[in-house]
Amino acid sequence: MNAFRKTTLAVLTASTLLAVQHANAKTVAVTLTAKEVTLSVDNKGATKYAAWTFNGSIPGPVVRVKEGDTVDFTLINPSENKNSHAMDFHAAQVDVLNEFAPIKPGEKKHFTFEAKVPGVFMYHCGASPMVQHIARGMYGVIIVDPKEGYSKAFPKPDREYVLVEGQYFPDAENYKAMLENQGWAGNLINGKILHYDPVHDPDASQVLESKPGERVRIYFVNANINMPVAFHPIAGIWDRVYINGNPKNTLYGIQTYNVAVAEGDAFDIVSPKDRATNNAIVDHTMGAALRGAITVLMNKPDADPQKGKGDEILLK
Numbered sequence: 298m299n300a301f302r303k304t305t306l307a308v309l310t311a312s313t314l315l316a317v318q319h320a321n322a323k324t325v326a327v328t329l330t331a332k333e334v335t336l337s338v339d340n341k342g343a344t345k346y347a348a349w350t351f352n353g354s355i356p357g358p359v360v361r362v363k364e365g366d367t368v369d370f371t372l373i374n375p376s377e378n379k380n381s382h383a384m385d386f387h388a389a390q391v392d393v394l395n396e397f398a399p400i401k402p403g404e405k406k407h408f409t410f411e412a413k414v415p416g417v418f419m420y421h422c423g424a425s426p427m428v429q430h431i432a433r434g435m436y437g438v439i440i441v442d443p444k445e446g447y448s449k450a451f452p453k454p455d456r457e458y459v460l461v462e463g464q465y466f467p468d469a470e471n472y473k474a475m476l477e478n479q480g481w482a483g484n485l486i487n488g489k490i491l492h493y494d495p496v497h498d499p500d501a502s503q504v505l506e507s508k509p510g511e512r513v514r515i516y517f518v519n520a521n522i523n524m525p526v527a528f529h530p531i532a533g534i535w536d537r538v539y540i541n542g543n544p545k546n547t548l549y550g551i552q553t554y555n556v557a558v559a560e561g562d563a564f565d566i567v568s569p570k571d572r573a574t575n576n577a578i579v580d581h582t583m584g585a586a587l588r589g590a591i592t593v594l595m596n597k598p599d600a601d602p603q604k605g606k607g608d609e610i611l612l613k
């Protein structure tokens with residue numbers, strides 16, 4: 298083969314690869330609406346809270362894309378709201394003063410970004426005072442799956458769950474107290490105190506489930522205001538921790554991993570396969586665990602086949 302043909306072939310191959318990559322990358326439309334609503338932050342429905350949310354729930358919906366996808370995002374701030382709101386995607390590399398700037402009630406905002414880095418990222422409202430917008434519930438998770446997919450280094454999990462921890466301050470108006478951690482009364486897991494812990498709260502109706510021996514991957518985001526999370530699976534050991542949820546940053550055999558405020562990580566746990574067991578996944582910071590940050594994972598042969606799959610990675 299002469300040099301010219303070799304070069305032409307190389308260029309052709311390169312452009313074909315590029316075209317293939319481009320064909321795999323998608324544009325994913327995401328629209329979220331800022332909603333100022335009253336929510337219950339306990340399992341009984343007794344503790345009402347003047348929450349600020351994305352789409353009416355704490356946390357907001359899970360956004361899931363693949364590395365290389367473009368997120369085509371629209372934020373709606375309905376005219377019935379009283380406050381300005383904003384969106385800050387930690388998975389985006391944009392301009393804080395442009396894309397992440399707040400909009401007033403009655404306004405809409407649109408921006409796009411390419412999800413270039415794989416992992417588990419927080420999103421939140423960045424309107425001022427930010428401490429109050431986050432404490433009142435304006436946060437959620439965006440998962441950017443790695444473009445390489447699964448491998449020996451990043452095994453396919455049997456089940457996946459999303460857990461987000463937040464701090465609960467009943468005095469929703471007093472943002473200055475929140476800054477000092479004053480009035481901190483509870484820790485929310487996916488919006489509720491002891492959300493998945495029937496051991497400590499008889500009104501809790503759900504637990505995470507898996508079958509003995511399954512690999513369970515937990516996408517965890519620390520949406521606390523002031524406190525890191527000592528993430529620990531009681532009666533288990535994290536088989537792997539993927540820092541920031543990125544398989545390039547893998548740790549093995551970890552008992553407790555310290556998750557900074559606004560950090561997201563992925564945690565794999567594999568239970569013994571020859572018996573039914575339970576884990577209590579806690580924020581081992583005792584003040585946080587006993588304020589609500591305990592989640593039961595039941596590993597049993599008759600685990601619900603739907604749980605930890607599809608839409609049921611975030612249990613309502």
Ligand SMILES: [Cu+2]
Pocket residue numbers: 331349381382383422423424430435
């Ligand atoms: Cu807000």
